[in-house]
Amino acid sequence: MMQLDQWSGGLWPYAALVLFGFLPSEVWRMLSVFIGRRIDEASPLLEWVRAVSTALLAGVVANIILTPSGALASVPLFARLGAMAFGLGVYAITGKSVIGAVLAGEAAIIFFAWWFGG
């Protein structure tokens, strides 16, 4: 079977990128152009698709927090959830500042990583 790193120079790696990276990913966006053109702005279908997207993204976040990989896995679960709660707490008291949430959450997770790393 062909491997990417065996493909010698030139434009071949880029052809592989287009065929095995770009197109498999882009096909969903292309499909959306044809579906999205038929949906009215006020359609309940649009509200449903937005809810699906929101739930999906929340699932992505839950995946990273509950079953992390790499260095994040060295921080215990309650500390990961704690850092998340701290970030959201700062979000709430700073008048919905997403920047505040990110900075606070980052400070907390870096502290926990240091605290539980020793």
Added chain:
Amino acid sequence: MSEPQPLTNKTDAAAPPISSWGWFGRGFRHAARLPMFVMALTFLGIGSLAHEANVSLGFALASTLLIWAGPAQVIFFGAVIQGLPLPAIALSVSLSSVRLLPMCVSLMPWLRRRDQGLGVALYTAHLIAVTGWVESIRRLPDMPEASRLPWFLGLVHGLVFAAAISTIAGYWLAAEVPREIAAGLLFVTPIYFTAALVRNVREPVDGMALAFGFALSPLLKPFVSAGFDLLAVGVIGGTAAFLGQRWLNARRAGGAL
């Protein structure tokens, strides 16, 4: 994000209307407030992963510009490092990018124009990824119709710019960072998206979709094969939230009688 930038054209009749490039600039500046930094931190990791995968810098940069989906790139380079066969790589990449379908479908109606050519529509759709979606899905509907597309294009080109610079930086540095910093880099995505999703909550449906999605993820994982689990979380959680909102609406309407 404590002071959201004005999104509606509030200028009085005397002031000149904002041009398309003016809206593009506002979108770009919105990206520069936080999302560009989030992108930069995320793509440092992707640049360094590309270096580890032993591809050229040009290839790494092209992967960011062409694939334009962080998780798909992580899967792509991870699979290249493992030496998986190319068709298997393509399948994993495609499965991870299914998430782009509902995101693009929910955003496209706000970005289309009557005389829009297919090329412009495909290019616009190409630029939609999770960060651009979460920053614009709740803003675009409140904006003047003519400003939506240029504002969005300014936003996402800001994101592309940050990601491209950061892919190069990550490729060059490709350094081992202290574990604390590595944990911090991996935490940027969850904390940013959670706060941005909470900010986007306008109606019960949004809060329910967020809560159901988070709760369903660990519940469904053992039962749905990898790759399809997120799709199941999205469809089941999103449908439940949508029906919940319908039920609330019906009850409200019933109570008013």
